[in-house]
Amino acid sequence: MNNRDFLYSVERTYPVSLNKLWSAWVEPAALSVWYCPTDLSVEKDSVQNQAVVGGLWTVGVSVPQYNMVAYFFGEFTQVIEQELLEHTMTYTQSIEEFQARVPSPLAHIVRVDFKEVEGGAWAKFSQYGNLPEGEAPRAQAGMESYFDNLGKFLQGN
Secondary structure (H helix, E strand, O other): OOOOEEEEEEEEEEOOOOOHHHHHHOOOOHHHHHHHOOEEEEEEOOOOOOOOOOEEEEEEEEHHHHHHEEEEEEEEEEOOOEEEEEEEEEEOOOOHHHHHHOOOOOOHHHHHHHHEOOOOEEEEEEEEEEEOHHHHHHHHHHHHHHHHHHHHHHHOO
């Protein structure tokens, strides 16, 4: 994990097939609907997702209450079909940095594990890196909201 510290994880089982859950994480059209907290939205035309080692992923989340967009991007470092997605993650509020896709030397690692379980499919999101003290619980709460949004997306599709 490049000597990055474990920050938090969020896991959940959904009453869908593993194939459907995997598709929600790898198809850009799906991510552009659900990959944000329930009270926010994905920035139009901000999503790319090439789920292969070396492939790029990008997403912008509109945060109107702060008049900003939170941009995230990175490169896939491991992809095992319907089992694992791992990628770097750089965060910026600068559209120029987002468009340039220059990775931060402090980029985090995100690992999403998948498996078929009784009653559906399970996913676990784990984040590794460094955050200011007290920020990991806030980041975890945010990702819980992403997982809530994923559940709504899966129910509607």
